[in-house]
Amino acid sequence: MPWLLATGSAARRIAKLEALGEWTQRLSDVLRLGLGLQQALVSGRKNAPPALHGEVSELADKLQAGWQAREALEDFAQQVDDVTADKVCAALALCAIDSGPGLAQALEDLAASVRDEVAARRTIEADRAKSRTAVRWMTIISLLVVLAGFAVPHYTAPYATGLGQLVLALLGGAFAAVLAWMRSLAGHRPVPRFLVSDPRSRVRQPAAQGVSP
Template identity: 45%
Template sequence: MNLDLDSLVAALAAVAAVAGVFIAVAGLMGWADRPARRRSRAQQKLRAALGTGNQPGPVVWWARTSTRITAALVGGMLVWLFSSWPMGGLVTAVVIVGLPWLLNPGANATREIARLEAVEEWVRRLSDIHTVGVSLEASIQRSLHTVPAAIKDEVTRLVSRMSAGWHPTDAYRAFADELNDATADEVVALLILHVEDRGAGLSRALNELASGLSHEVLARREIEADRQKPRTNDRWVTIFCLTIFGLSMLSSAWAVPYSTVMGQLVLITLGIAFVVVKIWMRRMAMIEPTPRFLSAQDRAGGDTTLTLVKEAA
């Protein structure tokens, strides 16, 4: 393809249009991080299939990916200009933005284990602080100085909510929704039970719970080690497919059929099929997460789950 002024203007216009749509959607939906909320079962399954279980809010997400998005726009425009494939430019931009998701299928599971390990460390430190006779709320506030980085934002928001006058039970539930983990619900359930019954022995209970969390972290690490083989196969399939896509753009014999409208439709169809296969391969290496017991029904109902936990204790 000859690089002329008309093609360059068209490419720049397309980039401006995509950026305009992105800004318009961000303006309509709001750019501030949303408060913690309980996700529906369908949302949780979709996020698990895509490998995006506990993702940060839009502000943090943009801070982490703004450079990659800029590179995706530039790369997509260059592919469009030099290959005459509009859909090829679109596929290239999507690939650049989604490289971490494509090449690191176990990133979300690793992040969840790191968060759970941070919860275990925080609970153990909280047990030590509470030993001196400080109230639970004051102990949580003091723990901010030593809270692990993986959950520092969540604990900071927990302290902020209680300082703003939230009832401790509501603040703990919001904290549980942000962690979004069935094992972390056990920690929150213990904190809520202490709000209802300010009895002695919380420090010992926190220490025992931390020991249980430590065993859970070890078990999850062993499971993740078993998942590495299918994930390595997934990564090599991705690299092979992306290499074929890149080489096809350099071969004129391969590029000619995709220069037509039908060829562009076939190209985007192949891209969608590739993503579907990636999701299918990830599901083969995924175990259904344990359902949380601090559910929306428990929040609206009579706290039946917590009552059963209290009776069992």
């Protein structure tokens, strides 16, 4: 039932992805004006897209507070939580480590690919919405039939027996299984992110003198 009633999560994901493409394009335009990467990231919060305003503002605050650009960008990608954001932040992080020409063009190409992905996701979500609507109406009609059975006792009388209860349980289980199957078919399967921190790569701090590790 929550899956049938929830319709805004996919729209929010797509809106955030669209804002990411717009932010990437603006970064490319600013870099073409001759600003450095860190200056472009800090000034980007002035006209950040509404769907990403909080994340972009926090990124700028961390850079101004002295964070390394790579760490701030990894944290930004963690907040957006999308593999497309990982691609953008990976390109920016590589430039922060080893700056060179071509970043503006690379960001412009990334922005174009993000726009194409947004269009594809909108098409996919429209098809998923059709399936969700069909299942929602099927569920409503089934519930109305069940409620109508209380108004017509002789119609549901066979289900009062032991065999009828077993049949009713099987029908209910089958209906729930169909809903779960439809949810798995029409659900969102995010692509695994690659810009994630691995706890196995953490460097252990040396133990203090006199204290066993």
